[in-house]
Amino acid sequence: xxxxxxxxxxxxxxxxxxxxxxxxxxxxxxxxxxxxxxxxxxxxxxxxxxxxxxxxxxxxxxxxxxxxxxxxxxxxxxxxxxxxxxxxxxxxxxxxxxxxxxxxxxxxxxxxxxxxxxxxxxxxxxxxxxxxxxxxxxxxxxxxxxxxxxxxxxxxxxxxxxxxxxxxxxxxxxxxxxxxxxxxxxxxxxxxxxxxxxxxxxxxxxxxxxxxxxxxxxxxxxxxxxxxxxxxxxxxxxxxxxxxxxxxxxxxxxxxxxxxxxxxxxxxxxxxxxxxxxxxxxxxxxxxxxxxxxxxxxxxxxxxxxxxxxxxxxxxxxxxxxxxxxxxxxxxxxxxxxxxxxxxxxxxxxxxxxxxxxxxxxxxxxxxxxxxxxxxxxxxxxxxxxxxxxxxxxxxxxxxxxxxxxxxxxxxxxxxxxxxxxxxxxxxxxxxxxxxxxxxxxxxxxxx
Amino acid sequence: xxxxxxxxxxxxxxxxxxxxxxxxxxxxxxxxxxxxxxxxxxxxxxxxxxxxxxxxxxxxxxxxxxxxxxxxxxxxxxxxxxxxxxxxxxxxxxxxxxxxxxxxxxxxxxxxxxxxxxxxxxxxxxxxxxxxxxxxxxxxxxxxxxxxxxxxxxxxxxxxxxxxxxxxxxxxxxxxxxxxxxxxxxxxxxxxxxxxxxxxxxxxxxxxxxxxxxxxxxxxxxxxxxxxxxxxxxxxxxxxxxxxxxxxxxxxxxxxxxxxxxxxxxxxxxxxxxxxxxxxxxxxxxxxxxxxxxxxxxxxxxxxxxxxxxxxxxxxxxxxxx
Numbered sequence: 001x002x003x004x005x006x007x008x009x010x011x012x013x014x015x016x017x018x019x020x021x022x023x024x025x026x027x028x029x030x031x032x033x034x035x036x037x038x039x040x041x042x043x044x045x046x047x048x049x050x051x052x053x054x055x056x057x058x059x060x061x062x063x064x065x066x067x068x069x070x071x072x073x074x075x076x077x078x079x080x081x082x083x084x085x086x087x088x089x090x091x092x093x094x095x096x097x098x099x100x101x102x103x104x105x106x107x108x109x110x111x112x113x114x115x116x117x118x119x120x121x122x123x124x125x126x127x128x129x130x131x132x133x134x135x136x137x138x139x140x141x142x143x144x145x146x147x148x149x150x151x152x153x154x155x156x157x158x159x160x161x162x163x164x165x166x167x168x169x170x171x172x173x174x175x176x177x178x179x180x181x182x183x184x185x186x187x188x189x190x191x192x193x194x195x196x197x198x199x200x201x202x203x204x205x206x207x208x209x210x211x212x213x214x215x216x217x218x219x220x221x222x223x224x225x226x227x228x229x230x231x232x233x234x235x236x237x238x239x240x241x242x243x244x245x246x247x248x249x250x251x252x253x254x255x256x257x258x259x260x261x262x263x264x265x266x267x268x269x270x271x272x273x274x275x276x277x278x279x280x281x282x283x284x285x286x287x288x289x290x291x292x293x294x295x296x297x298x299x300x301x302x303x304x305x306x307x308x309x310x311x312x313x314x315x316x317x318x319x320x321x322x323x324x325x326x327x328x329x330x331x332x333x334x335x336x337x338x339x340x341x342x343x344x345x346x347x348x349x350x351x352x353x354x355x356x357x358x359x360x361x362x363x364x365x366x367x368x369x370x371x372x373x374x375x376x377x378x379x380x381x382x383x384x385x386x387x388x389x390x391x392x393x394x395x396x397x398x399x400x401x402x403x404x405x406x407x408x409x410x411x412x413x414x415x416x417x418x419x420x421x422x423x424x425x426x427x428x429x430x431x432x433x434x435x436x437x438x439x440x441x442x443x444x445x446x447x448x
Numbered sequence: 449x450x451x452x453x454x455x456x457x458x459x460x461x462x463x464x465x466x467x468x469x470x471x472x473x474x475x476x477x478x479x480x481x482x483x484x485x486x487x488x489x490x491x492x493x494x495x496x497x498x499x500x501x502x503x504x505x506x507x508x509x510x511x512x513x514x515x516x517x518x519x520x521x522x523x524x525x526x527x528x529x530x531x532x533x534x535x536x537x538x539x540x541x542x543x544x545x546x547x548x549x550x551x552x553x554x555x556x557x558x559x560x561x562x563x564x565x566x567x568x569x570x571x572x573x574x575x576x577x578x579x580x581x582x583x584x585x586x587x588x589x590x591x592x593x594x595x596x597x598x599x600x601x602x603x604x605x606x607x608x609x610x611x612x613x614x615x616x617x618x619x620x621x622x623x624x625x626x627x628x629x630x631x632x633x634x635x636x637x638x639x640x641x642x643x644x645x646x647x648x649x650x651x652x653x654x655x656x657x658x659x660x661x662x663x664x665x666x667x668x669x670x671x672x673x674x675x676x677x678x679x680x681x682x683x684x685x686x687x688x689x690x691x692x693x694x695x696x697x698x699x700x701x702x703x704x705x706x707x708x709x710x711x712x713x714x715x716x717x718x719x720x721x722x723x724x725x726x727x728x729x730x731x732x733x734x735x736x737x738x739x740x741x742x743x744x745x746x747x748x749x750x751x752x753x754x755x756x757x758x759x760x761x762x763x764x765x766x767x768x769x770x
Binding site for chain 1: 521522523542602605606607608609613625627629630631715716717718719720721731734735736737739
């Protein structure tokens with residue numbers, strides 16, 4: 001070693017020590033950012049500001065101000081799209097960092113969230129037993145006997161038909177069975193009223209999974225039993241027949257060929273609302289009032305009606321797919337958040353949100369109340385399009401999975417929509433698609 | 449060109465500065481170490497270095513380590529798993545499909561954006577009326593978020609009410625109900641990549657344009673005198689001299705295409721027909737909550753990005769001295 005190289009070597013060591021220090025600090029910062037294991041949270045319920053993160057426009061400022069005057073709780077509202085919201089919920093819970101005091105609990109993630117313990121049980125804060133009678137979809141938010149979130153609006157799968165197109169073709173506009181429903185669609189096609197009468201969103205997305213679940217219900221069966229075992233592997237099973245019916249509808253020309261890449265909302269907006277198709281078997285509750293009867297976005301105003309969903313021998317039940325609101329464990333003010341949720345999901349408040357008491361109290365794009373009493377009040381006042389049919393459906397609506405959505409539901413749903421999509425494109429047969437979905441379910445159930 | 453590191457400056461350097469009077473020298477001395485090293489560069493660089501350490505290098509190191517651990521929110525606790533995450537990923541048909549899809553994205557996207565970028569740069573190099581406006585318009589797709597572009601092109605490719613089918617029907621060139629995406633794998637990937645090329649090509653064009661600007665006009669004049677035609681000049685002068693710029697453009701295209709997410713997700717959903725590795729990373733991490741596999745897949749993408757980029761630099765880059 002020459003003398004001239006020594007300073008360089010010393011600097012190298014100095015740099016190394018600096019680098020080590022930096023890595024240490026980084027690790028320290030990472031640990032600090034991850035927070036402690038104890039979620040904590042203040043029980044203060046006055047003079048606090050809570051953050052509410054939902055995929056929704058905020059309620060009118062006057063309503064929030066009234067809530068603040070009444071409780072001393074200021075609400076900071078954050079509107080985030082659904083996908084980003086789910087990612088944020090997972091990231092914040094995993095890193096154990098604060099994200100919001102109240103946020104979305106989707107029905108499909110109830111099992112996962114319940115098992116992970118990322119949300120406080122709402123039954124610790126609210127009398128959920130008393131709420132259940134007037135809130136039929138509360139069952140979709142129960143995991144291991146605990147309520148993970150409270151539904152803030154009602155959403156379930158319904159069948160919609162364009163009665164004008166049915167009338168033009170001379171088809172039965174009130175089919176009670178799947179056979180009669182399918183015959184009606186064929187009649188519309190044969191009459192040339194529309195080229196493709198049925199909308200099935202075959203894009204590989206969640207909307208395709210829920211469509212299949214509702215069709216399975218219509219064929220008189222379920223997807224999974226309470227232990228998570230698949231109930232659709234036999235060709236005689238409802239799930240298999242539902243899948244076959246959907247693919248047959250595509251191959252026989254009842255569904256537009258382009259629908260292999262059409263998502264649920266896209267099909268509602270570009271096909272059903274434009275009169276290009278005559279029916280959507282598994283539509284969403286509230287679309288008639290919020291989309292099909294809006295002249296700015298629809299050419300079929302007053303033509304689309306709800307139909308009691310056809311079944312094997314008569315009307316089938318309607319499956320729930322509501323969004324709820326819950327309190328993440330990292331909430332700063334869980335008690336204040338619970339007070340907000342109680343107010344936000346109250347029947348009287350929901351009637352206001354639905355616009356019954358004037359547009360100034362309405363929550364933009366609010367579908368329909370989760371309280372049966374609120375739906376009945378709206379129906380009585382004539383403020384809910386198809387209210388009587390919807391109220392009856394809401395009463396008998398049931399969760400997609402009787403035992404609650406399994407913790408591994410997102411992965412299962414991914415298998416459902418990717419394989420059914422592949423069957424629709426002709427990439428695989430219905431038998432292979434069903435086998436692949438069943439394999440995924442078996443594997444996930446065994447691993448859990 | 450010799451480079452003198454800032455940290456090598458010493459008191460002697462400061463003293464040698466002609467304008468360095470006593471009043472100016474005093475504050476500098478307070479930032480000079482015992483061995484005569486100036487702390488000024490460190491102080492100036494520290495905020496950025498800290499920022500990079502905390503937000504890039506820290507998480508990167510964390511990812512490298514965690515890729516070898518089983519980190520699954522639904523299967524606690526976190527435990528060492530060796531190559532388990534990598535094995536499970538490579539056994540997953542969805543991941544394998546996404547890898548081959550991504551390979552096609554990289555080849556199509558890198559070649560497409562580079563060739564179009566060179567073509568656009570050559571056109572833009574010559575002065576013409578409205579050139580600045582064309583450059584401003586050209587750069588717009590690059591400035592748009594991928595999701596916005598995906599939504600925009602959804603309207604163009606929509607099988608039932610899209611622009612392409614509408615035009616085909618109006619001009620009697622097609623039935624108007626062609627299924628453009630989702631049916632044929634190669635066609636779907638090619639059309640999705642067309643959207644991404646539309647996004648990344650402007651940057652390639654600007655990088656190559658910058659490379660073209662430094663080529664002296666005398667070289668072309670000399671070539672012309674020697675009887676060289678336009679194509680010959682382009683092949684023998686332009687292309688060799690813009691190789692550094694092309695290499696940079698290709699590397700940015702490789703990085704963008706290897707990390708493609710928005711366009712396939714928005715245009716083709718979660719379908720395996722055109723799913724990318726980054727989509728699988730998202731599904732594995734945030735849908736299945738298997739963060740260990742997510743870290744492993746991210747690490748694989750990083751390593752492949754590095755290797756492909758190095759290969760591009762080794763194959764394309766040549767030092768140019770003018």
